[in-house]
Amino acid sequence: MSYVIGIDLGTSAVKALLIDREGRVRGEASQSYPLIHEHSGWSEQQPEDWVESTAAALQEVLRSSGLSREQVEGISFSGQMHGLVLLDADKKPVRNAILWNDTRTTAECREIERELGDTLLGVARNPALEGFTLPKILWVRKHEPEVFGLSASFLLPKDYVRFRLTGELYMDYSDAAGTLLFDVANRRWSEEILRAFDLPAGFCPPLVESHALVGVLLPGMAERTGLAAGTKVFAGGADNACGAIGAGILSEGLTLCSIGTSGVILTYENDKESDYAGKVHFFNHGQVDAYYAMGVTLAAGYSLSWFQNTFAPEESFGELLKGVGEVKPGAGGLLFTPYLVGERTPHADSQIRGSFIGVDGSHTRDHFARAVMEGITFSLAESVAVFRSAGKKVDRVVSIGGGAQNPVWLQMQADIFNAEVAALENEQGPGLGAAMLAAYGCGWFDSLAACADKFVKRASAYQPQPEAVKAYEGLFDIYRQVYAQTRGMNEALAAFRG
Ligand SMILES: Nc1ncnc2c1ncn2[C@@H]1O[C@H](COP(=O)(O)OP(=O)(O)O)[C@@H](O)[C@H]1O
Numbered sequence: 001m002s003y004v005i006g007i008d009l010g011t012s013a014v015k016a017l018l019i020d021r022e023g024r025v026r027g028e029a030s031q032s033y034p035l036i037h038e039h040s041g042w043s044e045q046q047p048e049d050w051v052e053s054t055a056a057a058l059q060e061v062l063r064s065s066g067l068s069r070e071q072v073e074g075i076s077f078s079g080q081m082h083g084l085v086l087l088d089a090d091k092k093p094v095r096n097a098i099l100w101n102d103t104r105t106t107a108e109c110r111e112i113e114r115e116l117g118d119t120l121l122g123v124a125r126n127p128a129l130e131g132f133t134l135p136k137i138l139w140v141r142k143h144e145p146e147v148f149g150l151s152a153s154f155l156l157p158k159d160y161v162r163f164r165l166t167g168e169l170y171m172d173y174s175d176a177a178g179t180l181l182f183d184v185a186n187r188r189w190s191e192e193i194l195r196a197f198d199l200p201a202g203f204c205p206p207l208v209e210s211h212a213l214v215g216v217l218l219p220g221m222a223e224r225t226g227l228a229a230g231t232k233v234f235a236g237g238a239d240n241a242c243g244a245i246g247a248g249i250l251s252e253g254l255t256l257c258s259i260g261t262s263g264v265i266l267t268y269e270n271d272k273e274s275d276y277a278g279k280v281h282f283f284n285h286g287q288v289d290a291y292y293a294m295g296v297t298l299a300a301g302y303s304l305s306w307f308q309n310t311f312a313p314e315e316s317f318g319e320l321l322k323g324v325g326e327v328k329p330g331a332g333g334l335l336f337t338p339y340l341v342g343e344r345t346p347h348a349d350s351q352i353r354g355s356f357i358g359v360d361g362s363h364t365r366d367h368f369a370r371a372v373m374e375g376i377t378f379s380l381a382e383s384v385a386v387f388r389s390a391g392k393k394v395d396r397v398v399s400i401g402g403g404a405q406n407p408v409w410l411q412m413q414a415d416i417f418n419a420e421v422a423a424l425e426n427e428q429g430p431g432l433g434a435a436m437l438a439a440y441g442c443g444w445f446d447s448l449a450a451c452a453d454k455f456v457k458r459a460s461a462y463q464p465q466p467e468a469v470k471a472y473e474g475l476f477d478i479y480r481q482v483y484a485q486t487r488g489m490n491e492a493l494a495a496f497r498g
């Protein structure tokens with residue numbers, strides 16, 4: 001029997017998932033790495049940490065499965081999007097990677113808007129947002145000219161790990177779409193955008209499909225990972241594209257809700273001309289010639305992790321959340337906005353910060369925990385509202401990510417989105433999508449859809465409960481007012497941040 005491994009290079013950890021030909025999980029391993037926040041709004045990681053942790057996770061997943069290295073036929077990747085890894089002429093990183101949740105680049109975003117005008121939405125199909133890659137490139141060029149002077153090319157996080165495993169530089173279309181240097185509809189680097197910012201064509205790596213075979217495991221890395229030299233390596237995709245694949249979002253009609261560090265609401269798009277006027281992201285899918293539109297909450301799971309780390313560091317999520325089901329929708333009049341690191345959809349704003357509103361002497365920690373979960377879900381519901389007002393039907397949602405592990409949260413999603421919400425039988429998030437790309441790349445299936453038929457197993461669904469739906473409709477109206485009413489105060493408070 002042969003196997004594949006999906007490697008999900010997340011923000012908090014890398015997870016390796018060993019899958020058999022039936023789509024059954026034969027092993028899992030996870031290794032975490034630190035985030036570096038040198039200043040408020042900055043977020044970096046060391047590329048070497050990713051490589052070391054990936055090697056350790058691969059060692060562990062293989063060892064714990066008891067399989068022999070030769071049984072692993074291929075591996076592929078899912079990666080946190082947008083992070084900038086600048087490489088010198090010897091392909092060594094010139095500085096730490098600057099991540100998707102780093103918001104230092106507001107000035108560069110305005111510069112991109114001025115320089116590109118309509119080309120931005122016309123070609124890159126997305127607005128200039130702090131998290132995307134091009135603003136980061138411009139920031140380094142402006143603020144660290146000596147470092148930029150050493151830079152010969154760039155990669156995204158999972159592409160760097162893959163490069164270290166194979167020695168080959170590549171990027172797939174789904175991840176290139178999040179750089180703002182990419183012509184999304186025509187699937188090529190945009191000469192026009194590169195020219196506008198005086199970047200040479202050689203700065204960008206060659207592009208491939210997500211299921212493309214891009215190399216084999218180098219002997220030195222085979223030793224470090226425990227896998228066989230020559231194991232096939234497939235390109236992989238952006239974590240949200242892989243999340244969509246792993247949840248079976250491979251045709252129109254299904255919506256994905258993912259609550260990881262960030263949160264996303266994503267819908268599949270056949271039509272490359274679909275136009276949301278930049279209100280949501282529009283990216284290439286990991287499936288050939290397909291697209292997806294997506295709204296993003298920057299601090300989704302991160303808000304709950306922050307709450308746990310700050311107020312219950314000794315407790316697991318299970319312990320922290322065990323009382324939230326006893327609290328009624330609305331958390332006793334306590335409202336939370338999850339703007340801990342700014343926001344993306346529908347308010348692209350790096351200065352806004354979160355609030356608890358309506359704190360009452362009767363509130364307990366369970367009210368606060370429930371309010372955090374509700375606030376995160378309201379923020380995602382704003383993306384659902386964007387899709388619905390553009391005419392998309394959102395009535396069946398597949399929910400993935402760490403947040404999908406809690407049944408109270410799944411019911412809350414059904415009630416707040418007013419849609420049926422299903423989790424997956426074995427919640428594996430984007431790692432399963434990465435493994436599916438390897439399985440398809442290895443030729444186990446004729447299409448990703450055929451692979452999904454076998455690998456993706458939906459669990460029973462949560463239906464919206466009319467009473468809760470009604471309560472949440474009223475609360476959502478109040479939630480939507482908080483952004484405008486706290487914006488000015490947060491701008492004034494920015495001067496006091498570290
Ligand atoms: N048992 C749980 N119940 C509710 N939320 C959880 C649970 N476990 C994890 N989470 C949430 O999921 C988030 C991590 O999700 P994950 O998909 O692993 O993130 P990433 O891929 O970004 O590293 C945490 O920040 C937390 O908010």
Ligand SMILES: O=C(CO)[C@@H](O)[C@H](O)COP(=O)(O)O
Pocket residue numbers: 010011012079080081082100101131178239240260261262263264281296
């Ligand atoms: O910036 C985005 C999408 O545009 C994020 O979704 C990142 O891709 C990181 O995701 P997680 O670590 O939360 O999975």
